[in-house]
Amino acid sequence: MANRGVNRGRRRFLVSATTVVGAVGVVGIATPFLASWQPSARARAAGAPVTADISRLAPGQQMTIEWRGKPVWVVNRTPAMIADIRAIPPAELQDPESQRPQQPPYVDAVLRSIKPEYVVLVGICTHLGCSPGYRPEIGAADLGADWPGGYLCACHGSKFDLAGRVFTGVPAPSNLEVPPHRYESEQVLVIGVDEETA
Numbered sequence: 001m002a003n004r005g006v007n008r009g010r011r012r013f014l015v016s017a018t019t020v021v022g023a024v025g026v027v028g029i030a031t032p033f034l035a036s037w038q039p040s041a042r043a044r045a046a047g048a049p050v051t052a053d054i055s056r057l058a059p060g061q062q063m064t065i066e067w068r069g070k071p072v073w074v075v076n077r078t079p080a081m082i083a084d085i086r087a088i089p090p091a092e093l094q095d096p097e098s099q100r101p102q103q104p105p106y107v108d109a110v111l112r113s114i115k116p117e118y119v120v121l122v123g124i125c126t127h128l129g130c131s132p133g134y135r136p137e138i139g140a141a142d143l144g145a146d147w148p149g150g151y152l153c154a155c156h157g158s159k160f161d162l163a164g165r166v167f168t169g170v171p172a173p174s175n176l177e178v179p180p181h182r183y184e185s186e187q188v189l190v191i192g193v194d195e196e197t198a
Contacts, residue, residue, distance in 0.1 A: 049192035051184065054118065062134045064123065067191045071123035071131060072179055074189060077162060082116050084138065084148045085163050094166045095175050102126075103178035104194055112163040112178050120191065121164040122177040130155040132176075136162065151176070 050067045057063050057076045065072045077085075090096035098109045106114065113119045123131050132151035139145045143152065143159075151160040159167040164176030180194040 049190050052189045052191065053187060054189050055187035059117075060136060062136075065191060067179060072191055073119075073121045073123045073134070075119050075121075075134075075136075075162065077117050077119060081136065081149060081162050082111065085111060085161055088148055088161055088165075092167055093161070094168050094173070096165060098165065098175060100174050102175045104180050106194070107178055110163065112165065112175070114181070114183065118189070119163055120178060120181050120189065122179055124177070125153040125155070125158055125172055126166065126174045126176065127153065127156055127158050127170075127172040132158065132160060 050065055050072075052063070052065045052074065054063070054074060054076070057074065059076050059078045060081070062073050062075045065074065088096075096110070098107075098112055103112055108114075108116070111119065112121075125132050130153050132153040135143065135147070135152045136149040138147060138149050140147050148161060150162050151164070153159070153172065156171045158170040158172035160172070160176055161167070164178065166172045166175050179191055181189060181191045182193055184190050
């Protein structure tokens with residue numbers, strides 16, 4: 001009988017109000033915490049596909065596009081470059097038929113491309129992550145008369161042909177990576193989306 005002076009309605013109101021304020025506080029704290037688990041707009045953009053206009057890329061030239069923070073090279077290969085790639089003896093290459101998975105399954109195993117004239121390569125050496133230089137000239141004086149054109153990693157001497165296939169006797173263990181890509185039109189390339197899922 002000691003509770004006679006207690007106002008039950010007021011008690012219920014105070015308990016309900018305290019519960020509501022506490023719930024709002026928990027939601028207020030949980031929302032930014034859960035939102036922090038979502039990738040930022042910058043992170044989403046970094047992984048997003050990249051579109052490139054290749055209409056002005058002249059035969060023999062290379063352009064660089066950034067995708068996921070990596071340089072991606074697109075080379076418009078001439079018919080002579082394509083013939084030189086095909087003429088390299090398989091014994092001079094570590095993985096001439098591109099058996100290791102550095103490329104999507106829909107690219108040609110030798111030319112490592114969807115279209116013979118365009119090759120798309122991640123411009124990072126498979127040895128220690130340096131960026132090889134584009135050396136398309138055949139028989140370059142510093143590379144020897146038998147140089148067929150390609151890429152030279154000046155850091156440790158790894159050499160790749162114009163399809164990104166690694167030569168034997170160099171530190172790089174595998175071919176340059178071919179990223180997922182597709183052609184939106186004859187002159188528009190999309191990097192980061194597989195041709196098969198387009």
